Amino acid sequence: MGQIKKSSADRIAAARAKGVPILEESGATDEPILRKVEKGTKKNYDMMMDFWDAYEITEPGSKPYNLKTSKHFMETYIAGSEGLSVWTVYQKWSDFLAGWQRRPGERQIPSVVSRSIYNFILGPMQVKYNLSMERREKVYLTVAHFNILMEHRWQKDWYQPKHLGTLVNDHALDLSSIYTSARLSEFLEMRYEDLEFGILRNKKGQATLGVIPTRNAKGFVKNPSRRPKHGLYEDMEPLFANPLLPFFAIAIANNAFRHYDSLESIFDIPAPRRGTVKILKFKKSFKNVPFFQRMSRDGPTGEPEKATSYHRRKVALGHRAGYIVNITTHAGRREVIVKVAEDGYEETASMKFSGHSDPDVRREAYASSLLVDGQSSYWNKERDGDIMDSFRGMSLQWHPSMIHSLPAKVQDDLRHRPDFVERHEEIKSLGERLKGLTAEAEVKEAKKRQQELRWKQRQAMSEELSKWRDIQQGDRDTDLEDTDLEDNVASRPAFFNRIRHLNPLRDKLASSLFKNERLRSPAGIEVLRDMIALYKEDVQVAYRPSSCPKNGCCPVCSKGMDQIKCGEEWDHIFRCRAKTLKQKYGFAELCFQCDAWVTSKAKWRTHCQTHLDDIATLPFLFNPLRFRKTLAAAGQCPFCIFNSALDPETRFKQFPYAQPWKEHINKHFTCLEQSCRGPDESKTFQCPDTRCGLSFDSVRGLRYHCHDSQGIDLIKFTPLKSRTRGKKRAIEANRGPKSEESDICFVNETVETLSSRDRFIPKDEVGGKSRRRRPRKHPTPISKAGSGVKMPLSPTVHGKRGRKKKRILYTASPAGSSSRSASSQSRITLSSTELEGYEFRQDCNDETTSLSSCSASIHHDASPDLKLGDGAGSESESEYELVESANHESYWVSRKRKRVTTPAQGVATRPELVIYV
Ligand SMILES: [Zn+2]
Ligand SMILES: [Zn+2]
Ligand SMILES: [Zn+2]
Ligand SMILES: [Zn+2]
Structure with a gap:
């Protein structure tokens, strides 16, 4: 139907009929209408207005229209806050200006005032309050770092979202942000009507899937028709980089296509005519359904994913992968915008791509000087893009073995x-x-x-x-x-490998996603199916292949799984099976590693021996681990496993339940503790795992080590009042009598920089100059017991995973000289008499700092040749920490590390100098 033409008088009459009265009665005002602001922005405005209201109470009747008031107001704000940078204060002033303008009845602050205040902040206020001028370094998520993140997510991550579909959503969002330069929230609110799938014809004449998502780009909210659109297509390898994989998986999993309900039916569509697209329509009911839905335990909720949740997960993924800085969506956006500029697209095209409406903003915020290879330009050589990429990637520093929990x-x-x-x-x-x-x-x-x-x-x-x-x-x-x-604290990084056999989908994806295959190849389709399954997966309980329920019932006694108490499903089948096998054969043992039942004593003995002979099949972590209510790994005992005097079956004993395992392990520790009550104080305690090779001079040290690197998590960390001797420690199991002093040191550095043995001889000995220290009457021999952690002295020691580690140990000889040998915890130990005369001050406030129990002030010339790196603090600022050994015979001293700022890289850490005197 066409529109019926109306005369102007008719239009007015129609308006009256709809209830619009004449002007006098309409209640219209002269109040200006301002642009609607987003929630977060409004919050910032409100915060400053709130501050103004509080300020106004102290200065009744004041208004910020004059410079005097505005200056005083902002100075109050600055002085009342901490850790501000000039740029934050700038932002606060802008927020205040905008907030004020929005206040009913108030007019705009004159520009002479608003502009002056910016200068006032940058000038006098910056100087007076020493406001930081540092801007956060721009991070570029280059290809290399993106690969690291993906490998972490799919091959190592120990993070378990409520529902694994979150991984598919996040994967799609990650890819779309780097392929389309989208900002954090721009895709999150996308509904099915905002994206189109289609079949295209590629260069080779093959059919290829494509998708055009529309971004709800910043600044285009009012202009939906001009929102940036981006074409993503199927031809991309390896599979993890294929944007169609997660996008298509989500649409198929939700069964959103109108005419197609399977992968095959879509992949069977022939290539359309060149230059045309066959559009795949969604069901009408999907029009307003959010594409990226928040996941609950039961799957998609129908609600759009929240920007904050996605952001938090993304940043946390970066941290888990080994980055200290936050890797946000913007890091990918920045990189792709730089790359697009590098590819020489014309300005309008790249503006549209990045969703900028102001070319200056784009140039200022996203241009990287690290794009230009001046060196090669000068010599007419070809630009080395890889090197330039790596330079940009330097904004991110990757620490693959970063610790994720405290030792x-x-x-x-x-x-x-x-x-x-x-x-x-x-x-x-x-x-x-x-x-x-x-x-x-x-x-x-x-x-x-x-x-x-x-x-x-x-x-x-x-x-x-x-x-x-x-x-x-x-x-x-x-x-x-x-x-x-190796990771110092091993339990989290090892998690995925320990449970992956119970999570077949993720286990498969960990390798298949990284194949160089087309999406429609058999391998690609398999990955796509796994992705869809991951999105739809509703698994609360995992089962071992050896004990899966049959048709929802226990395969042994046929009891329905729904009649079994939640959380005991696997346990039930395991017990049922064990019982019947025992009745039948008189013996039944499940090897949890091989997931195979062994039904005779002799066979079990051989089986255990096979494991024991093949050291690679022995675990590195010994605690029992459950995943989705099923035992992923049985607990074992490192003390027994590596004790060749025992029977194979005793050595390989498996503990499916935590309590017996704890008791068993604790018995070993208790025995060790009792063994050191005797006169021989110099006893050392070897790590039971012979692949490790570390030894400790106290059981407590060994306990810590086992906790960190073997998953023997028996120490509980509830805050405790005092550390008095002899007083019973409540929570933790049998700590033993020798547990009072900190006697192991977790410093992991080598002291390779300090190669000369002279460095460890106090100055007065080298130069003959006497200081406060009394001359030693006779050199005190250092007993082996003097050192904190004893190390084997071979030059290289095989790490627990067989990797060679560089280790250097300094052992002080009687004359105070030092020898060098292997150890990761390098130290020089001197007997207490050798340290006599130095002022050691017990720092009461610092009694329980992590590095030591005492703090010592030693003059720097205790180690005269110690060279300080560039930019380090002056010598007098050097701080040392003194650690007393367990038997109170010796000390070691470590220099506290220093953070220095180098102008090029922001905050960097100077290579460590740790010295043990
Ligand atoms: Zn049963
Ligand atoms: Zn086995
Ligand atoms: Zn044992
Ligand atoms: Zn060990």
């Missing part, structure tokens, strides 16, 4: 730290109080305080973790390629 000793120290204990006690007493409270306001208040305290605890932990990461990354300049770099 046991550090955690143990933390729980004794007074602030920690205090917060813990307060949380506990608040919990008690909450039980008795009924008034809503009081409950709210107490809960808020509890949350705040918990946050502080976590914050303190993460601060400690970053401190440890710094230490760990001290000399990580070698073998970055070596993926087998």
